[in-house]
Amino acid sequence: MNATPAHTPTDTPAPTARLMDGTAPARRLVARSAEAAAEITRRTGTAPCLATVLVGEDPASVTYVRMKRARCEKAGIRSLHVALPASVGTEELVAAVQGLSDDPAVHGILLQHPVGPGIDERAAFEAIAPEKDVDGVTTHSFAAMGFGLPGFASCTPGGIVRLLDEYGVELAGKHAVVVGRSPILGKPVGMMLLGRDATVTYCHSRTADLASHVREADVLVAAVGKPRFLRGEDVKPGAVVIDAGYNPGNVGDVDFASAARRASLITPVPGGVGPMTIAVLLAQTVEAAAGQLGVRDLPRLL
Numbered sequence: 058m059n060a061t062p063a064h065t066p067t068d069t070p071a072p073t074a075r076l077m078d079g080t081a082p083a084r085r086l087v088a089r090s091a092e093a094a095a096e097i098t099r100r101t102g103t104a105p106c107l108a109t110v111l112v113g114e115d116p117a118s119v120t121y122v123r124m125k126r127a128r129c130e131k132a133g134i135r136s137l138h139v140a141l142p143a144s145v146g147t148e149e150l151v152a153a154v155q156g157l158s159d160d161p162a163v164h165g166i167l168l169q170h171p172v173g174p175g176i177d178e179r180a181a182f183e184a185i186a187p188e189k190d191v192d193g194v195t196t197h198s199f200a201a202m203g204f205g206l207p208g209f210a211s212c213t214p215g216g217i218v219r220l221l222d223e224y225g226v227e228l229a230g231k232h233a234v235v236v237g238r239s240p241i242l243g244k245p246v247g248m249m250l251l252g253r254d255a256t257v258t259y260c261h262s263r264t265a266d267l268a269s270h271v272r273e274a275d276v277l278v279a280a281v282g283k284p285r286f287l288r289g290e291d292v293k294p295g296a297v298v299i300d301a302g303y304n305p306g307n308v309g310d311v312d313f314a315s316a317a318r319r320a321s322l323i324t325p326v327p328g329g330v331g332p333m334t335i336a337v338l339l340a341q342t343v344e345a346a347a348g349q350l351g352v353r354d355l356p357r358l359l
């Protein structure tokens with residue numbers, strides 16, 4: 058008899074990874090931030106205020122800013138929006154950001170990235186006063202993070218580390234591999250993991266044999282901006298996989314289905330890193346307001 062081999066479960070192993078849900082911890086952090094915002098407003102008569110600055114009308118940026126403003130309003134954080142045309146020059150943008158830095162009614166500033174071609178984005182970021190840099194984009198904030206000094210974290214990296222803590226992931230002595238080295242994401246998340254005693258490898262577009270590095274990762278952070286770029290077959294069995302990517306169609310930088318068969322923990326997209334990013338932004342805005350309004354005895358949010 059010519060028996061057809063049985064289709065065993067090992068042909069297509071079931072997902073082994075536990076989901077790292079970012080929505081529940083984000084909701085808790087936002088709720089605590091809202092309580093603190095209400096207390097600040099009650100005591101000082103001034104609500105915490107986040108100013109958002111948007112250059113041009115890039116649809117993704119418009120959506121991100123709208124979402125961040127809506128979350129602020131819901132949490133009792135006032136939002137002030139500055140919309141500038143795509144034709145704006147560096148000088149004008151810097152002046153607008155400087156104006157918000159000097160405005161005592163504004164406690165946090167978010168300049169939506171990217172600001173478009175032909176503008177010196179770094180100059181615009183540097184016009185944000187350090188005490189209002191709730192998105193953690195200035196050299197001041199970056200250096201403070203690097204030295205382990207108080208300051209505002211870059212929001213997505215801050216959210217990632219918080220999520221790792223929520224799931225009890227031990228970082229000391231672990232090999233963390235960060236794929237991507239952008240100033241707002243890859244670079245700072247690697248530095249934060251280093252600050253938590255992980256051994257960190259950065260990979261980027263010039264890295265030779267990327268897969269060989271990925272295979273060594275106990276903690277893998279994908280921050281590339283290419284849909285399903287990292288494949289499950291390269292994930293070390295038992296690794297913790299953080300997918301910071303967010304590509305059109307709600308797709309991350311990791312091929313979720315194949316990675317979930319090897320990882321021990323993995324973030325979904327959406328519902329993983331994204332909600333944590335916004336929650337950290339709100340919490341840092343409330344902490345900035347508390348500092349500027351002299352409310353010093355509230356419990357720390359982060």
Ligand code: NAP
Nearest residue numbers: 213237238239242261262263280281282301302303331334
């Ligand atoms: P980015 O500025 O474009 O940086 C992408 C990085 O990926 C660069 O460092 C680049 O290397 C590296 N890269 C590109 N091709 C590569 C390749 N073939 N092999 C290895 N590395 C490669 O992007 P980003 O702003 O960091 O964003 C990355 C992703 O995260 C995007 O999907 C974005 O939407 C998402 N994101 C999500 C959130 C959130 O809240 N969830 C926040 C921010 C960003 P080089 O430096 O050599 O060019």
